[in-house]
Amino acid sequence: MLAKRVIPCMDVKDGRVVKGVNFVNLRDAGDPIELAQRYDEERADEVIFLDITATSDDRATTVDLASRASEQLHLPYCVGGGFRSVADIRTMIAAGADKVSVNSAAVADPSLITSAAAAFGSQAILCAIDAKHVAGAGDKWEVYVHGGRKATGIDAVQWAQEAARRGAGEILLTSMDRDGSRDGFDCALTRAVARAVDIPVIASGGVGKLEHFAQGVIEGEADAVLAASVFHFGELTVRQVKEHMRAQGIPVRL
């Protein structure tokens, strides 16, 4: 049976993990590859490197990171942030990334998903969606772009459906309401998207404690669960999370 995945996500700036990390055993706490290797040992199913600089000057650093990762990691990894064209994506895939995630550029021009999926296969293209609940509107969420700074008026569920129809292989769904809150995933949002598409949905945003991961899968119906700071700060290990998920009857790889 296909396992539900646990995915640590690293925000990377100038080739370094920017959210603090406090693993005592890491020689260089800010090195994304070293951190990913640690997560591999803890049984992470894949990792995501999110390039949060994404200015043209810094792209070379991120391409270099993807290249080093393909030489040193033995698990699948995704690189996200700043892709504007198929040519940008081609550079990252050629450097060795298994997957890339697209966000703002795909909202601006949805055909980017179509052409990227045609060129590299659906399994290589994640569509990242940052969604925020529409106040007073029940089960309705709006897509935001540019790192959550700009509202689009686009319905998140409908956009997920269009992304899937255009060939995206997965949806990386972040709740802006929950991100950083430590209150757990927005399970209503996750479930609404998971039920609307026939591709895997990765729940993101809001994890603060162990129980939240299983909730994302059971209540949110997510195929994978993502977290950053609880792992980076060493509050929880990937292994602890998976053991807890397994105790809840969720198939995981341990």
Added chain:
Amino acid sequence: MTIAVVDYHKGNLKSVERGLAAAGGDVLVTDDAAAIARADAVVLPGVGAFADAAATMEALGQAGVVRERIAAGVPFLGICLGMHLMFEEGVEGAPDEDDESSTHNARGLAVLPGVVGAMPKQDEQGLSYKVPHVGWNTVRFPGERQEGEVDGSSPLFDGIPSGTYFYFTHGFIAPSGPFVVGETAHSVTFPSAVRYGDAAFGVQFHPEKSSDAGARLLRNFVSIVKGA
């Protein structure tokens, strides 16, 4: 003992190269048919679509050489699409894709019999499954073996218990037959490892992306190469 990783110009082979090197192999990534013919072992990686890869292998003169090397009993490992290419035909990327009875299917290396077809999106009960099949799934050894039991019959899985998780990413599956040494369940139960003769293997999953279990499998392959 050189292991040739066949480059058929469809993508990045660094992970496979690195995985085999870490397993102790002496690796040469090459598109040169003569170099493949001289190597002590051959690895056919999995990038691109069946029809495309088969055409490129023919055009570069690789197909005939790989076929000859397998027939000669040289250790061989096909990964993902590389496993698919061991079969007679594939529908992926062919003019009548999804029609397994089509006469337009692309021709593979025909080491093993049958047609590589699309993975069904529903099981026998009509339940829907997500295809492509992407993520970690278990490989079970067919026959009487139970989960957790170590497979003694296939040297590729030496020390790897039945039920171990490997990383998959594919939408097409090989046909079944007596050559199956590992199987995996999604919408259907499909061959996830096959064997031809003593030393030729194919795996549907990506050992180079399968953490320590994958590393063990690659070490086993390198041991087969060194013992050959």
